[in-house]
Amino acid sequence: MSVYYEKARELAALLTKSDEFKEYEDSKQRFYGSESVQEKVKEFDIYNNKMREKLQSSTYSFEEIDSITEEIKNKHTILCSEEIIEDYLKKERSFKVLVDTSINIILSTISDPEDDLDGAFKEGHKCGGCGRKCI
Secondary structure, eight states, X not given: OHHHXXXXXXXXXXXXXXXXXXXXXXXXXXXXXXXXXXXXXXXXHHHHHHXXXXXXXXXXXXXHHHHHHHHHHHHHHHHHTSHHHHHHHHHHHHHHHHHHHHHHHHHHHHHOTTOOHHHHHHTTOSSSOSXXXXX
């Protein structure tokens, strides 16, 4: 069993050397290192929690619920358009795609060891490991 853990750790070490990971780590440091960004996130969290409590504590019409929900979404969109936040979310997604793709390749190989995964890239698959299910 230890060989599997060793190989998993090797893969993890390779992933941490990727451009996606390095860019994610840089953006994460900027995100968590910015007091103004952290204050905005905290303010949004407080607002979001208050609005959700408000929705749960009273009876509203569907229109009122939609209006409150839309207001929350709008504030969230504004928050996420902040440059540091937007960059952090983008880089986080990019790294998660790399990790998910790696997992998909492993699972695809387990389900069909004879599958030519390189062919998936040549055929335009961005996932690389879905077993051609993404088309």
